[in-house]
Amino acid sequence: MKNVAIVACGLAPFGVRKATWRELVQEASKAVFDDVQNLDKKDIDSLFVGAAMPERFAFQSHVAPLVAEQVGIVPHKVVTRTELACSSGQSAVRTAWASIVTGLSDIALCLGVEKMNMPNMLETQTSMACVLEREWDGVQGASAPPFFAMCAQRHMHEYGTTVEQMAMVSEKNHHFSTTNPYAQFQKEIPAEKVLGSPMIAPPLRLFDCSGITDGAAAVILTSEERAKEFTDVPTYIIGSGQCSMASNLANYKSLSTWHPLKIAAKEAYRSAKIGPMDLDFAEVHDCFTISEIIEYEDAGFCEKGEGGKFIEEGQSNIGGKMPINTRGGLLGTGHPLGATGIGQIVEIMQQFRSTVPKERLVDGAEMAMAHNLSGAANVHSILVFGRSPR
Amino acid sequence: MKNVAIVACGLAPFGVRKATWRELVQEASKAVFDDVQNLDKKDIDSLFVGAAMPERFAFQSHVAPLVAEQVGIVPHKVVTRTELACSSGQSAVRTAWASIVTGLSDIALCLGVEKMNMPNMLETQTSMACVLEREWDGVQGASAPPFFAMCAQRHMHEYGTTVEQMAMVSEKNHHFSTTNPYAQFQKEIPAEKVLGSPMIAPPLRLFDCSGITDGAAAVILTSEERAKEFTDVPTYIIGSGQCSMASNLANYKSLSTWHPLKIAAKEAYRSAKIGPMDLDFAEVHDCFTISEIIEYEDAGFCEKGEGGKFIEEGQSNIGGKMPINTRGGLLGTGHPLGATGIGQIVEIMQQFRSTVPKERLVDGAEMAMAHNLSGAANVHSILVFGRSPR
Numbered sequence: 061m062k063n064v065a066i067v068a069c070g071l072a073p074f075g076v077r078k079a080t081w082r083e084l085v086q087e088a089s090k091a092v093f094d095d096v097q098n099l100d101k102k103d104i105d106s107l108f109v110g111a112a113m114p115e116r117f118a119f120q121s122h123v124a125p126l127v128a129e130q131v132g133i134v135p136h137k138v139v140t141r142t143e144l145a146c147s148s149g150q151s152a153v154r155t156a157w158a159s160i161v162t163g164l165s166d167i168a169l170c171l172g173v174e175k176m177n178m179p180n181m182l183e184t185q186t187s188m189a190c191v192l193e194r195e196w197d198g199v200q201g202a203s204a205p206p207f208f209a210m211c212a213q214r215h216m217h218e219y220g221t222t223v224e225q226m227a228m229v230s231e232k233n234h235h236f237s238t239t240n241p242y243a244q245f246q247k248e249i250p251a252e253k254v255l256g257s258p259m260i261a262p263p264l265r266l267f268d269c270s271g272i273t274d275g276a277a278a279v280i281l282t283s284e285e286r287a288k289e290f291t292d293v294p295t296y297i298i299g300s301g302q303c304s305m306a307s308n309l310a311n312y313k314s315l316s317t318w319h320p321l322k323i324a325a326k327e328a329y330r331s332a333k334i335g336p337m338d339l340d341f342a343e344v345h346d347c348f349t350i351s352e353i354i355e356y357e358d359a360g361f362c363e364k365g366e367g368g369k370f371i372e373e374g375q376s377n378i379g380g381k382m383p384i385n386t387r388g389g390l391l392g393t394g395h396p397l398g399a400t401g402i403g404q405i406v407e408i409m410q411q412f413r414s415t416v417p418k419e420r421l422v423d424g425a426e427m428a429m430a431h432n433l434s435g436a437a438n439v440h441s442i443l444v445f446g447r448s449p450r
Numbered sequence: 451m452k453n454v455a456i457v458a459c460g461l462a463p464f465g466v467r468k469a470t471w472r473e474l475v476q477e478a479s480k481a482v483f484d485d486v487q488n489l490d491k492k493d494i495d496s497l498f499v500g501a502a503m504p505e506r507f508a509f510q511s512h513v514a515p516l517v518a519e520q521v522g523i524v525p526h527k528v529v530t531r532t533e534l535a536c537s538s539g540q541s542a543v544r545t546a547w548a549s550i551v552t553g554l555s556d557i558a559l560c561l562g563v564e565k566m567n568m569p570n571m572l573e574t575q576t577s578m579a580c581v582l583e584r585e586w587d588g589v590q591g592a593s594a595p596p597f598f599a600m601c602a603q604r605h606m607h608e609y610g611t612t613v614e615q616m617a618m619v620s621e622k623n624h625h626f627s628t629t630n631p632y633a634q635f636q637k638e639i640p641a642e643k644v645l646g647s648p649m650i651a652p653p654l655r656l657f658d659c660s661g662i663t664d665g666a667a668a669v670i671l672t673s674e675e676r677a678k679e680f681t682d683v684p685t686y687i688i689g690s691g692q693c694s695m696a697s698n699l700a701n702y703k704s705l706s707t708w709h710p711l712k713i714a715a716k717e718a719y720r721s722a723k724i725g726p727m728d729l730d731f732a733e734v735h736d737c738f739t740i741s742e743i744i745e746y747e748d749a750g751f752c753e754k755g756e757g758g759k760f761i762e763e764g765q766s767n768i769g770g771k772m773p774i775n776t777r778g779g780l781l782g783t784g785h786p787l788g789a790t791g792i793g794q795i796v797e798i799m800q801q802f803r804s805t806v807p808k809e810r811l812v813d814g815a816e817m818a819m820a821h822n823l824s825g826a827a828n829v830h831s832i833l834v835f836g837r838s839p840r
Contacts, residue, residue: 061552082585107694112512115505121580122502122535122825129697136713138548139694139829140541143531145512151530158528158548162451164690190511195472300554304497304529307519323526435512439529 062161063449065287065294066279068096069406072173074275074394075244081118081175082130088171088276088399089131096280096290099167104280105137106165108156110149110172112397116187118175127171137165145191146347147432147441148172149277149401154443156281157297166282172403173276174396184272192436193307202309204347205269207436209261212350214316216263219365223263226349227254228371230267230391233346237388239417242403244273244394254349268349273394277402279409284449295409298427299332299444301325306438321358321433321440328429328442329360333450336360340425341411342382343404345433346389352376356384359431359442378422386411386420404430405445412447452551453839455677455684456669458486459796462563464665464784465634471508471565472520478561478666478789479521486670486680489557494670495527496555498546500539500562502787506577508565517561527555535581536737537822537831538562539667539791544833546671547687556672562793563666564786574662582826583697592699594737595659597826599651602740604706606653609755613653616739617644618761620657620781623736627778629807632793634663634784644739658739663784667792669799674839685799688817689722689834691715696828711748711823711830718819718832719750723840726750730815731801732772733794735823736779742766745821746774749832768812776801776810794820795835802837 070091072084079087093101109124120126124141128134138159142151149172159165178184189198192207215221231251237243249267257266280290287294301324306312313319329335336359344359346352353367361382362370370376376384387393387407390400408428410416422428429444460481462474469477483491499514510516514531518524528549532541539562549555568574579588582597605611621641627633639657647656670680677684691714696702703709719725726749734749736742743757751772752760760766766774777783777797780790798818800806812818819834 113505115503115577115580116511119580120584121506121533121577122582122829124534125694125697125825125828126583128694129701134693134695136693136710136717138544138692139534140545141533142545143511143533144514144529154528154554155530155532155545155548158545158552158554161552162548164544164548187505187511190505190509192512193516194510302528303524303526304515304518305524307515311519320526327526435515438515439512 063284063296064157064160064281065284065296066281066405066409067287067290067294068092068280069409070095070278071242071403071406072276073242074273074396076177077274079274081114081120081173084173084175084274084276085127085130085171088278092278092280099290101133104133104167104169105135106159106168107133107135107139108152108168108170109141110152110398110402111141112143112145112148112174113187117178117184133169144439145434146397147401147434147439148398150430150432150441150443153279153402153405154300160281160283168281169278170281170402171276171278172399172401174398175274176272176396177274197309205261205264208348208350209264211315211354212263215350215354218316221353221368223255224251225368225372226268226353227251229346229349229352230254232377233385233389233391236386236420237392239419240388240393243388243392244271245392264348270347270390270395273396275394275396275399277399277406279402279405293413295412296446296449297443298446298450299328301328301442304439309436318354318358318437318440320438321355324440324442325359328444332444334427339382339427339429341386341422342384342429342431343407344384344431346385346391347395352384355431378420383422386422401430401432408445453674454547454550454671454687455674456671456795456799457677457680457684458482458670459799460485460668461632461793461796462666463632464663464786466567467664469664471504471510471563474563474565474664474666475517475520475561478668482668482670489680491523494523494557494559495525496549496558497523497525497529498542498558498560499531500542500788500792501531502533502535502538502564503577507568507574523559534829535824536787537791537824537829538788540820540822540831540833543669543792543795544690550671550673558671559668560671560792561666561668562789562791564788565664566662566786567664587699595651595654598738598740599654601705601744602653605740605744608706611743611758613645614641615758615761616658616743617641619736619739619742620644622767623775623779623781626776626810627782629810630778630783633778633782634661635782654738660737660780660785663786665784665786665789667789667796669792669795683803685802686836686839687833688836688840689718691718691832694829699826708744708748708827708830710828714830714832715749718834722834729772729817729819731776731812732774732819732821733797734774734821736775736781737785742774749821768810773812776812791820791822798835
C-alpha cells in the first residue's frame, strides 16, 4: 500500500469559547496553513470534515461545503463529512488516507470541529443522549457518565481497581495539560481534589469526566512522494484497526473488557507489523478516568486487570513503560467531539517534531498510536503513526 | 487502480412509511442479503452508512454501530457514517470503494437511510433549513424550494426555458415510477396536472418538487477478484468526480449554470476515459424539475440552454439520446436523503442485469452514471459504472 504522510497540523484553542462554529473552523484552518511550507490553498483537492453533531449543537447540516468556504478552498476531487460520534475526527483522517492511497486525492485537508457549549446547556446535555442507542438506552437515562460509571463499578468489582487509581489518571492528564496552552483546563488537579469533587455518577466524580468543549483541529495529508515538499518532518500512517460491536447495552459481552478495542488493537499492530510495546507513546480516549485504565489493558500495554497498578506505578507517565496522553488527554484538554481525534494526531506530529514543551516530550519517539472510542465504547478506532514510512 | 464491483443490491420501499428508522434499515438489509449468493454476514468486514440528518429526524447520532447491530454484522475493518446532505448515500459508496482499493476492506456493506416523516412535520421542515447555509441563507427562508425556484427563474430568463418543459420532466419521471413498486408515487402525473398543482415557490409547483420520503437502500461491494463468487453480473465502478464550490448564496457565480457539476462531470468522464454520450443512461438528481434540466446541460448531454428542448424532444426518455431517471427519479421515487444515492445505484445494477420491468429497460446498457447534488446545488457528486471493469 502506498505510504501517506501528514505534513501539517493546527489547532483552535479548546475550551468554553465565545467563537462560533465557523470561527473555530477558521482558527484551525489558519493554524494548519501557517504550519505548512510551499502549499497554495488551491492545491488542496479534497476535504474531509470530522463533526459529530453540528445538526444539534449548531443547527447546521451539510457542513463539508461550509468548511470549504470558511477555509477558502474548492475541493474538486473528494469531499465529505464523517460522523462516528467521539471518533468522527479520526474517521475523517482514515477516509482521507484511503482516498490518497487510491489516487482519488492528491492533497487533502482533514478538519475536525465541534461547538458544544450552547446558550442553553440543557440542549447540549439532551443531545448527548442520542449518542448512545437512544430508543432503548438513552431514553432510560443512559448517557455517557452513567454508562462509564457502570464500567468502573464492574472493573472495581472484578479487578479491585480503586477510585484512588482513577483519580491518579485525572491528576496525570491535568498535569500534562498545564503544559498545553490549547487545553481547556490548565491547572493542576491533584488526586485528592478529584476525590473531593462533586459526584456525577458513582463512582465517577466531576474530575473523572472530560469537559463539554468547543474546539477544532486540522491536518493536511498527502502521499509519501510529495510529503517532503511541505515539511521536513512528515508523520506517516503505518497501521490501522477499527471494530464496531453491539449498540444496545443489553447486547454487551462485558463492561470491563472492551472486546472491540482488543480486535481493533490486534489489527492495528498486525498492519503496522509491531507489538504494542514497540510504540513510544500513545494517545488514548480518556473520556473518563476508567476509560484510560481499561484501555491500558485492552490495548495491550499491561495485563488484564492491572490497569490500576499501571497508573499507580507511573507506567503511563513520561519515563514509564508507555507514556499516555501527553497533551493532557480528553480530561485535561477537553473533548470537542469531532476535533478530539485530530487533536490527538496534532500531538503525535508535534512530538515527532520535538516541538512540544520539554516537560512532556517523549524524546526520540519513532512510533505512536491514536485511539478513540465512540458512543458507549462500542466502536474503537486506532491509527498507528511513524516518523518513518513502513 | 484496483477494480471494485457492486455484487448485490436491495431496497426498502420508499414512501410515507409506518416503519421506524431501524425498521427501514432492517428491510434494506434483508433485501440486499437476499440478493447475494455465497455470502455469510460475518464476511462483511466494513460498513459505510449514508445518512443526512438522523440527529434531527430520528434523534439518533452514532448511527453506524446501530446499523451494524440491526443488520447483524460486526464490522472489524472500517466503519463510519458519511454525511453530505442529499449526497450522503453516494458518499458512503465512494468511501467504501476507496477502502476496498486500498485493501483496508475486503467486503463492505453500504447502507443509506432516512426517516423524514415525523409525527410533527413542522420539525422536518424546520430541520431542512439547516441543510442550506443556515446563518446567512436558511434564516432568511432560503430552504430548498425557494433556492431552486430562483435557479428556475434565472434559467427561464436566460434561455427561455418554460414551465411546460419543466412539467414534462415531472410527467416523464412519474411515468417511470409507475413501473417501480418501491417508489413513493406510482400514479401518472400528466404535465397539465403538474401545471395545475399548488404553487410552492414560483415557478415551482407541487409536482415540480420531490417528496418528503422514508426509505433505505443497500449495496455490497468487493474487489473485482472476488466479485464473481457473489453474483453473475457485477457492476463495476469505473469513474468518479466530485466538486464543492461556495456555500453562502452570495458567493455563487451563477444560479443557472452549476459550475461544480461541470467540474465533477469533467473529472468523472476523464477518469472513466469516456465522453458523456458514451453512457447508455444516467440517474441524475431531480430534486426539482429544473434540476434535471440544468443537469442535462452541465453534465454534457446537450448544449447549454437546450435542456428544455432536450426534454421536449423526448431525448431523456427511453429511445432518446440519453434516458434519464428510469426508476422514476427523485420526483417519482421520492427522496429519502441518505438513501437516494444508493437507490440510484440499485437501479443501475438492475438495469445491467436486465431485471427491471421491460417498460423501463435500457436494453444492452453497458455504462451509466449516478449523479447527486447536495445542499443548494453547491456540491456535485458523480460515480460512473460499467458492466465491465476498466
